[in-house]
Amino acid sequence: MENSAIQLILQAGYVVKGVLVILLFFSIVSWTIIFYKWRHFAKADKETYNFLRIYASTHNPRDLFSAAKKFDLSPPARLFRAVYSEKTYTEKDELKRMLKRYDALESAKLERYLSFLATTGSTTPFIGLFGTVWGIMNAFRGIGTAGSASLAVVAPGIAEALIATAMGLAAAIPAVVAYNYYLSRANRMIIEMDDFSEELVDYILKQDETRQK
Numbered sequence: 001m002e003n004s005a006i007q008l009i010l011q012a013g014y015v016v017k018g019v020l021v022i023l024l025f026f027s028i029v030s031w032t033i034i035f036y037k038w039r040h041f042a043k044a045d046k047e048t049y050n051f052l053r054i055y056a057s058t059h060n061p062r063d064l065f066s067a068a069k070k071f072d073l074s075p076p077a078r079l080f081r082a083v084y085s086e087k088t089y090t091e092k093d094e095l096k097r098m099l100k101r102y103d104a105l106e107s108a109k110l111e112r113y114l115s116f117l118a119t120t121g122s123t124t125p126f127i128g129l130f131g132t133v134w135g136i137m138n139a140f141r142g143i144g145t146a147g148s149a150s151l152a153v154v155a156p157g158i159a160e161a162l163i164a165t166a167m168g169l170a171a172a173i174p175a176v177v178a179y180n181y182y183l184s185r186a187n188r189m190i191i192e193m194d195d196f197s198e199e200l201v202d203y204i205l206k207q208d209e210t211r212q213k
Contacts, residue, residue, distance in 0.1 A: 016164055023124055023168055030117055033114075037182050047071035048077070051071045052076060064084075065080070078106055079102050082102045083099060095205070107190045114186070117178050122172075124169075124172040125168045127168055131161070
């Protein structure tokens with residue numbers, strides 16, 4: 001039991017313990033974001049599919065607007081609700097600018113919290129490296145104090161170094177994988193939203209012309 005990871009952490013110095021606490025914080029927040037984004041993207045994909053299916057079969061914009069209210073996580077549905085509710089445009093170019101503005105807002109929402117995953121993936125290995133260096137310094141300090149390089153002298157410092165390295169990688173690897181995966185999903189949904197925006201311009205203008213007649 002003396003050689004267990006928990007026992008080694010408890011025996012580590014204050015600096016290394018501080019490093020481990022920081023890494024634990026990054027890891028917990030990262031996993032929270034990972035599970036949150038998984039649920040968010042899954043629901044957004046499902047809602048987008050259902051909304052676009054209704055959009056393809058509904059010719060009345062009021063009915064489509066009522067249906068869009070049910071899909072709060074779907075970027076195309078949110079885009080349509082925003083444009084339909086505002087109705088401040090007077091020409092095609094103005095409508096395009098409005099859609100571009102709302103498009104950017106929805107894109108930012110899709111990429112929300114991903115920057116923390118990127119930060120975790122890029123910084124935690126270096127934070128762990130700091131703990132590694134500090135643990136090795138403790139190992140050399142032990143050698144200097146004891147005047148011996150026996151395993152009993154260097155083991156505590158080396159153990160601190162290895163634990164810090166492992167924790168840094170454990171926090172970084174899932175964050176990097178999740179960041180790349182979710183960024184890819186976000187980009188795909190942004191492309192779908194851009195395509196929908198192009199169709200929405202013609203759809204809205206066509207409906208306006210129909211009402212004017």
